Amino acid sequence: MPKEIIDTANHIAAEAVRIAKPGVVAAYPITPQTTIVEKIAQMIETGKMKSEFICVESEHSAMTAAIGASASGVRSYTATSSHGLLLMHEMLTWAGMARLPVVMTNINRAVGPGWNIWCDLNDALAQRDTGWIQIYCAYPQEIFDTTIQAFKLAEDKRISLPVMVNHEGFIMSHTSMPAKIYDEAEVDKYLPKYNPNWKLDPQDPLSHGNLISPEHYTEVRNDMQKSFDAAKDIFVKNAEDWKKQFGSYFGGMIEYYMCDDAQYVMVTLGTIGAEGKVAVDKLRKEGHKVGIARIRMFRPFPTEEIEKLSKKSTLIVIDRAISPGMGGIVHSEVKSCAAPGTKIFGFIAGLGGRDVTYGDIENMIRKAIEGKAKSSEWYDLKEAQ
C-alpha cells in the first residue's frame, strides 16, 4: 500500500531518491535546496537509505563526484539550485557529453546580483544547451513520480543522458502538500537496477574522455541529438507505464488543460500552469475558450506538439525567466516551432520570486483575448523609482 504523507516538495523528492536507491549522492547545500540534502544525509546516517554520501566543498565538485560515480557504473544523484547550478556549468556539459545518466534535482531560484533567494527559472534555462534532459514539475506527486522516472529515462541504453528534474524554490520546495509514497518493492519492478553500457573498472582498464578529432566529433554530437529525439517517446511511454502501475499521471511532454476546443492557450512551465487552472475555469464560465499547455519536458523540446497546438490556437506564453537582449526563453522556443502565421503573445512575469497569482494569469490571458496584448511585454512592471 502506498503511504500518503503531507510534506514539503523537497522532502517528497528526498523520499523518491531514497526509493530509487542511488549508490552515491554528492551534494553541497544551497537555499532553497538545503532541506533535500539534509533529509538524504539524515536518512543515510540513520540507515534508512544505503548510499555513499560525499560531502564536497562546492557544486562543481558535487557534479564531478556524481560524474565519477556514474562512470564507475553506479547510479548517482545530486541536487542544487541557482548559483550552485551555475557553478556546475562546466561539469554539466561533461555529464551530458560523456552520456552519463546522473539525475539531479534543481530547485529553481533567481540568479544574482541583486542577491535573491526566491524563485525564477533562469538558473535551469541558462543550462539549456549542456546536454541535459530537463523536466519541470508543478505538483508534489509529480515530483515524486518524475524523480523515479528520471532514473529510468537517464539509464535507458537508448538514451544514456543526464536528467535534471526542476521544481520551484519556496513555491514548491518549502510548501507542504499531500503525496503518495509508493512501495519500494513496486518501484523496484518499475525501475530496474542500473546496468551501464560501460564502466571504469581497474580489472578491465579503458580510456575515457580522450581527444576526439574533427573527423569524429560531429558524429558523436549527432548521436547525442538522436538520443534526445528518442527520449521524447520514451519519456511519454515511461509516464504511461507508471500510470498503469501506480495510477498517478501528469501528462506526456505537455500537460494539457481544456485545450481541445481552446481558441487561446497559455503556454508555460511549472506552477503557473497549475495555478492558471483557476483563471481558465473563471474565463471558461464567461464563455471564453481558453486552455493551458504546461510544458513538462523542456529538453528535448515538444516541437511537434507545439506546432500542432499552434495550428488551432492563439498562444500566450508566460515566462518566469528572460534571455537579456532577446526576451522570454520559452517564448522564443515556442515561436521557433509554431506554424507560420500563428499569433503568439509573450509575457515576462514572476522574476525573482514576484508572485504570479491566478488573478495575474487571468489578466494576461484576458489582455490577449481583448486584442490588447503585445507580441512581447513585461507584466506588472513598476515605474522607475
Next chain:
Amino acid sequence: MSLVEIRFHGRGGQGAVTAAQLLVAAAFKAGKKGVQAFPFFGAERRGAPVMAFARVADEEVVIHSQIYNPDVVVVLDSGVMEYVDVAKGVKEGGLVIINTTKKPSEYNFGKVRVATVDATGIAMKNKISISGIPIVNTAILGSIAKCVNWVGIEHLEKAITEKMGEKAPQNIEAIREAYNSTVVA
C-alpha cells in the same frame, strides 16, 4: 466549503510553520483532500515577526501564490500587533484568533469575528516550552477547532500523536484546554 485560507502571525522560533503543518495534517484527516501549508517565503530570524500560511479545500489545491485575503487569522504572539496589521486583507465575516488574556470585545477589526485564548498560560501550565519560553503553537490549534466546522479536536489529536510521539500527551491536553477556554465574540 470551497477553499479556506489561513494566515498565522508569530515570531521566528514560535512554531508558526509547525502550527500550519499540524493544522493541515488534521484537516486532511477530517477528509479535506486539498491541503497546503507554507512559510512566508524568505529568511527567518528568531524573534522577528513572521507569517505562515495554510489552505484547506475539498479538492486538490492548485494555487501557489501567497494569501492576501485570509478567511482566518491566527495570532500566536499579540506583541507583534504593535508592528503588524494582523487583520490586513481578512475577508468580511472572517475570523481573527488571538493569544491573549484580553476579551474579544477589546478588539475591533470591523466586520470580522474575534476569538481570544490565553494560549501562553495553557502552554506554561502544561510545561510546553523551549529554553524556558512557552510554545503556544499547538494549544492555539484547539481554538481553531472551536471556531470552524472543517476540523475537529479529534483530528488535531490524531495529527499531533503522529507528529509528536512522546511529547503528544501534554500538547493534546493543551489543545483541549484551549478548545474549552476560547472566547468567541
